[in-house]
Amino acid sequence: MTKRALITGITGQDGGHLAKLLGDKGYEVYGIIRGQQNPKRRATEEEFPYVKLIEADLLDMSSLVRALQIAKPDEIYNLGAISHVGYSFKDPQLTADVTGKGCLNMLEAIRLTGGEKTVRFYQASTSEMFGGLEYNRPEKGYNEESQFHPRSPYGVAKLYAHWITKNYRESYGMFAVSGILFNHEGERRGVEFVTRKITNAVARIKLGLQDHVELGDLWPKRDWGYAGDYVEGMWRMLQQDKPDDFVLATGETHSIEEFLDLAFKEIGIDDWKPYVKQNPAFMRPAEVDLLLGDPTKAETVLGWQREVDFPGLVKLMVQHDLEIESQNK
Numbered sequence: 627m628t629k630r631a632l633i634t635g636i637t638g639q640d641g642g643h644l645a646k647l648l649g650d651k652g653y654e655v656y657g658i659i660r661g662q663q664n665p666k667r668r669a670t671e672e673e674f675p676y677v678k679l680i681e682a683d684l685l686d687m688s689s690l691v692r693a694l695q696i697a698k699p700d701e702i703y704n705l706g707a708i709s710h711v712g713y714s715f716k717d718p719q720l721t722a723d724v725t726g727k728g729c730l731n732m733l734e735a736i737r738l739t740g741g742e743k744t745v746r747f748y749q750a751s752t753s754e755m756f757g758g759l760e761y762n763r764p765e766k767g768y769n770e771e772s773q774f775h776p777r778s779p780y781g782v783a784k785l786y787a788h789w790i791t792k793n794y795r796e797s798y799g800m801f802a803v804s805g806i807l808f809n810h811e812g813e814r815r816g817v818e819f820v821t822r823k824i825t826n827a828v829a830r831i832k833l834g835l836q837d838h839v840e841l842g843d844l845w846p847k848r849d850w851g852y853a854g855d856y857v858e859g860m861w862r863m864l865q866q867d868k869p870d871d872f873v874l875a876t877g878e879t880h881s882i883e884e885f886l887d888l889a890f891k892e893i894g895i896d897d898w899k900p901y902v903k904q905n906p907a908f909m910r911p912a913e914v915d916l917l918l919g920d921p922t923k924a925e926t927v928l929g930w931q932r933e934v935d936f937p938g939l940v941k942l943m944v945q946h947d948l949e950i951e952s953q954n955k
């Protein structure tokens with residue numbers, strides 16, 4: 627029988643990768659789209675004509691109940707969130723409501739529609755729940771047992787969603803799992819994130835469309851993987867016999883400076899300093915200095931393996947942006 631999946635956050639980066647993966651696997655895919663005249667609706671319909679879009683909002687549980695009655699999903703992927711760390715400092719309450727309570731609304735909607743024993747639920751948790759090695763220093767990077775210490779309203783809201791997912795699993799026996807994903811990037815990443823901001827600027831500098839890029843702090847380090855690899859891990863988590871939580875990461879960490887090195891080398895520039903200006907507007911009230919994940923459990927239990935490495939990721943993103951920007955020229 628054809629499996630049915632419902633994705634919240636279908637218009638986001640991971641939603642796009644996942645819609646493609648599930649479509650290729652023959653799923654009937656439903657996506658929740660928020661708001662009248664959502665500007666991303668058309669692009670989503672054009673790229674994924676097989677996805678059935680349902681208007682609903684994570685803030686409105688009755689709309690989620692209706693969405694579940696229409697989609698009758700076997701699997702739900704809760705990717706919808708206010709997902710930008712910097713923005714969450716500007717709008718902490720909305721972040722708490724959407725990113726934190728939105729997950730609870732969906733879990734309750736599943737129970738109210740009698741799905742707690744049949745629906746498999748994936749919650750998009752994040753390495754931002756850990757918050758930096760000064761609080762917790764595991765040898766090989768953070769794993770599923772590491773202590774949390776979120777450093778932003780986003781991280782705090784995601785931690786609530788993480789625990790309420792676990793709580794519904796323990797309280798009601800739901801197949802509800804949480805994937806703790808380290809930063810994952812790619813050609814679908816929004817330009818508000820540092821990797822895409824850099825690759826987009828690098829492409830535009832190469833094409834003579836701009837002469838510099840303004841960034842915040844350059845020393846923070848992240849464990850950056852490719853989003854296309856990570857949605858495969860999400861899917862695998864829902865195919866297990868027993869619900870459990872998993873870290874997805876590369877096991878490597880790199881600074882923004884290292885990302886700049888590789889991105890500018892891709893267009894033949896060895897010294898990027900003349901092209902990068904620091905602007906305090908892009909610095910955060912609290913920063914996560916270093917993120918490094920240990921994917922051992924996902925590799926051994928799920929058989930998950932990332933395919934794109936760090937240089938491969940930077941290259942893929944710069945090449946994509948060169949192609950897009952040269953069309954805009």
Ligand code: GDP
Pocket residue numbers: 711712754809818819820821823840841842843844846847848882908909910913914
């Ligand atoms: P995050 O790890 O989820 O916060 O992903 P981001 O891509 O937004 O940020 C990664 C790191 O880059 C953080 O340490 C930011 O403070 C840093 N950073 C430096 N300059 C910028 C910038 O101009 N934009 C963004 N988004 N981040 C920046």
